[in-house]
Amino acid sequence: MSPANLILPVFIHDGEQNIPIASMPGVDRLGWRHGLLDSVAEARSHGVNSVVLFPKTPEELKTPTGEEAFNADGLVQRSIRLLKDRFPDLEVYTDVALDPYNSDGHDGIVRDDGVILNDETVEFLCRQAVSQARAGADCVSPSDMMDGRVGAIRRALDREGFTGVSIMAYTAKYASAYYGPFRDALASAPKAGQEHRIIPPNKKTYQQDPANYREALREARLDEAEGADIMMVKPGLPYLDIIRLLRDNSTLPIAAYHVSGEYAMLKAAAERGWLNERDAVLEALLSLRRAGSDLILTYYATQAAKWMAGE
Template sequence: MQTSMRVSAKAPVGVSRRSMVVCNVAEITRPAVTNGAKARTGVPPGTPVVSPQDLPSRPRRNRRSETFRSAIRECIVSPANFILPIFVHEESSNNVPIPSMPGIFRLAYGKNVIDYVAEARSYGVNQVVIFPKTPDHLKTPTAEEAFNKNGLSQRTIRLLKDNFPDLEVYTDVALDPYNSDGHDGIVSDAGVILNDETIEYLCRQAVSQAEAGADVVSPSDMMDGRVGALRRALDREGFTNVSIMSYTAKYASAYYGPFRDALASAPKAGQAHRKIPPNKKTYQMDPANFREAVREAKADEAEGADIMMVKPGMPYLDVVRLLRDTSPLPVAVYHVSGEYAMLKAAAERGWLNEKDAVLEAMTCFRRAGADLILTYYGIDAAKWLAAEK
């Protein structure tokens, strides 16, 4: 006769081996079911009745209520963390929508810029970075418009500081908005981006921005040695209190497309006698590289950077954490145009909850180690955060 019972290998004296049921495995892998126990109320019919596990640690106890979750939350997102990018133009008196960035506009220079920044400040966003849309007739291969003291960027800085003296104004230091070739630096006829020659004009650009009242100049060009050169140029002209936020780890990313649409700053095809590189891979970083960011960070810190930035954001959270762990400097991250456009497109189709997805992204930046977040969602995110209080 065969039995279906499992028996222990060794039975206590006086106990039949066949009468013993082994439950050791069950106790290890799952709570034992209490047969015949009275079913609990308030649970679906068929819910098993089990003995409580003997667990010294139950992490869910610390998630039991929103009150307690908020009390022990490790990363807090605040409008104070946001830097709001603003596109400025003067081709007309109207704001111009950017099709690839729904809800974002090129703001008409003047009252429209003031009103937009005033709205941001009303929700606690008190930092902006300026990106001017330069008319084509002012663009040249050597981009001298970049350091025009009466250029659109410089006038916008003065406009904002006159109306909001305590506003923190950041700038972009690079030649691509002013370069008819669409590159961050001067391009030789052979298609080489000239490093040291470009830096000379970047220094003039940064000084002109500081003279206009900028609080922070932000080199986004990725030329070698530009942070040290900018620091010396600013100090030489008496702007020792103007900070440098370096685009330390700016990758040659596919996520910049909408931004280049907004400023018409994509690389242009060359003329017959000139070779214009179709991309920016000889100066922006390879997306496959991680350790290279350490080299860039060490150089920027040694040259006098006050803040280091990673760009883009979400696909490069590991690099944000790398900079956070290897440098005492504040770390910024740019939630770039392509990331914004993807969230907008998914939200418009009802594929995700825009508010929840955006605030989760902001939290992820903070968790990874970012102190500052450049995001086109600055106003919306600040509104959503205010509503949650």
């Protein structure tokens, strides 16, 4: 394991000051200019040259269909251009999903009766991916779990001439209890229903059942056939068996997301003196690598790189 295996997820907002995230000690919602550039510069100085962007969208810009996702001058698009201008060789990954922009808090468009509209959502995801590619993204990462979205995004990118933009598919994304701090960071949890509309209280109709092992293999075969360049398992540590399943059944690179809940647990135990933070974090990341991950998305990326260097 080395810093080259790590991808740093960064939360950004449309302001100048960094805002601490209470449930993720040591992680801030970064001001999209100076905070973002400073954080990325520090990561690069320790060998971490890959980042993935997650935006906190102002509530007034959210709609049931999430059109802000493909605003050419939106927060993510501006941030990509800023990063590529300052660090041309930085690997910029993006998130492709509607939940940061959806007033209902879902990854897809919600019909009034509570059904997630798959095909209508995929059309919007394609617009989002193309918009990010046009801004300079190196790899788009559909995390929405809609059916058929990898193939549709690949065709949309190719039609617009972005044949060199890669797709990192969230292939096995489980309906997990470990996402809570992430949703705090982006205020992206599903919203309560309204009088005339039903809003599903969770994402279990499109994310995977934690009890289901075989579905991950079906999803992997579909994503690979549709043109995915990298396949991801999320969360990481509770799903080491799924990482190994994909590793043993594909030649594609495999990514694992060491998610916010995993980070928060390690931080909380370390703050109480119950764990040696350095040793526990490096062991956790090493286990993700050993299980078969080529890439690991982790909020510890910069700190872990320092520890690997003996700092």
